[in-house]
Amino acid sequence: MSEKIEFTTERLKKVEEIIGRYPADRKKSALLPILHLAQEQYGWLSSATMDYVAYILDIQPVEVYEVATFYTMFHLDPVGKHVIEYCRTGPCCTMGGEDVYDHLKQKLGIGSNETTKDGLFTLKEVECLAACGWGPCFQIREQFYMHLDNQKIDEIIEDLSK
Numbered sequence: 001m002s003e004k005i006e007f008t009t010e011r012l013k014k015v016e017e018i019i020g021r022y023p024a025d026r027k028k029s030a031l032l033p034i035l036h037l038a039q040e041q042y043g044w045l046s047s048a049t050m051d052y053v054a055y056i057l058d059i060q061p062v063e064v065y066e067v068a069t070f071y072t073m074f075h076l077d078p079v080g081k082h083v084i085e086y087c088r089t090g091p092c093c094t095m096g097g098e099d100v101y102d103h104l105k106q107k108l109g110i111g112s113n114e115t116t117k118d119g120l121f122t123l124k125e126v127e128c129l130a131a132c133g134w135g136p137c138f139q140i141r142e143q144f145y146m147h148l149d150n151q152k153i154d155e156i157i158e159d160l161s162k
């Protein structure tokens with residue numbers, strides 16, 4: 001039996017507050033923050049969750065899918081506790097990002113878009129994180145990890161594994 005998708009009472013209040021920021025006939029404008037709330041609650045966005053968001057906003061499910069599939073910060077499959085979004089764009093690569101990325105994959109024992117067996121880490125490749133001057137870098141939720149090298153990777157992963 002599939003899980004019933006429904007925001008918690010607390011999140012529903014937040015949804016109402018967000019929708020209230022926009023004109024009544026522009027509820028779709030609330031889509032991005034509400035998708036973030038949905039991902040916060042469920043960890044990722046299943047079709048059922050996106051359908052629920054469409055229902056709440058009174059829009060077609062495809063309008064939710066086209067947005068959720070565009071942005072890499074939305075996870076369309078189950079993910080681990082820590083989702084590492086590693087920058088693979090030019091400036092970071094020229095600062096050693098490729099070698100550091102290889103080390104990170106080796107350290108975790110997984111490749112891109114994979115999750116470690118213990119469910120702790122998921123690795124995603126993303127485009128520029130707008131921190132080009134501080135590369136190589138990755139992001140986990142709102143936290144940025146910058147000026148990465150192999151030693152820092154080891155320290156970060158060991159720290160997050162505790």
Ligand code: FES
Pocket residue numbers: 087088089090091092093127128129130131132133135137
């Ligand atoms: S190229 Fe990596 S943050 Fe911009």
